[in-house]
Amino acid sequence: MTRISLTPIIDVVFILLIFFMLATNFQDFSKTDIKLSHDKAKAAQSDKRVFIIEFNSKEEFKLNDQKLSLDQIKSKIKSREQSDEDFLVVAKPSDKVNMQLTLSVIENLKKSKINNVMLGVTSDSPEDAYKLKKEKSTKLPMLEKL
Amino acid sequence: MKLQKHKKFTTRDDNLLPLVNIIFLLLIFFMIAGVIQKQKELYDVQLASATIDEYVEREMHTLFIDDDGSLVLNDKAISSSNLSSELKKLGNKKDLIIAADGKLLTESLNKILLILSKNKINNITLMMDKND
Numbered sequence: 001m002t003r004i005s006l007t008p009i010i011d012v013v014f015i016l017l018i019f020f021m022l023a024t025n026f027q028d029f030s031k032t033d034i035k036l037s038h039d040k041a042k043a044a045q046s047d048k049r050v051f052i053i054e055f056n057s058k059e060e061f062k063l064n065d066q067k068l069s070l071d072q073i074k075s076k077i078k079s080r081e082q083s084d085e086d087f088l089v090v091a092k093p094s095d096k097v098n099m100q101l102t103l104s105v106i107e108n109l110k111k112s113k114i115n116n117v118m119l120g121v122t123s124d125s126p127e128d129a130y131k132l133k134k135e136k137s138t139k140l141p142m143l144e145k146l
Numbered sequence: 147m148k149l150q151k152h153k154k155f156t157t158r159d160d161n162l163l164p165l166v167n168i169i170f171l172l173l174i175f176f177m178i179a180g181v182i183q184k185q186k187e188l189y190d191v192q193l194a195s196a197t198i199d200e201y202v203e204r205e206m207h208t209l210f211i212d213d214d215g216s217l218v219l220n221d222k223a224i225s226s227s228n229l230s231s232e233l234k235k236l237g238n239k240k241d242l243i244i245a246a247d248g249k250l251l252t253e254s255l256n257k258i259l260l261i262l263s264k265n266k267i268n269n270i271t272l273m274m275d276k277n278d
Contacts, residue, residue, distance in 0.1 A: 007162075009166075013166070013169050017169055020176035020180065021172075021176055023180075026181075027275075028276040030196065030198055030274050032201055033201055033271050036262070038263060096251055096253070098252075099247060099252075100195070100248035102194075106196070107197065121256055122256050
């Protein structure tokens, strides 16, 4: 009785193994849709309450100009708002904040079921910024101080 | 009647059987666990790591932003001064995935986002490395 030699099948399996090892990709990306919130956007366009979360690279947070920790901010937002449709959250990193921190903050908020987060975009020209600051102090009644 | 003694066949290949078993297991693992796809070229961008999966699958253009602010739009290196004109070339379909380096500072990002806003792009998709 003759037995089939295993060597050819080992060759083929090795080739298949090498192919799959090289061709497979395990890297997984996460993606999220996000809206941009402009300084220039007129508050009157929306009836929703806006929570502006400003933060710097030292991870110091401000909610509508009030210094708080991120956990305090989250509980404050959640205690005040029942439905996602009633409010907007604008994450506004300062100039020296890196992308990693910005995304970690957004991730943190979303994990706490605060879903309607927007990314704040600051105007680049100092003149515009001054104008906006002036406008903001007079024309944004919706930015209710907590 | 004298029964014939059962003869045990051995070949040189029998010693290879454990190896074949392991190779088969590895093969099955790679076939099942992995996804065969073209590796997305990341242009040296070290993506920030976070897991936020709120994304509707659709056809999109990809904009890579390195930590020094250099840009690659749809596999083509561009400068920030050309970004506006390149975006105009995209026509009406301006859905953008932004793959920004984790070390990219907000001041650099803001400049790019302002250009996007000027081109009426106010909804973007951020791409990041999935946390384990």
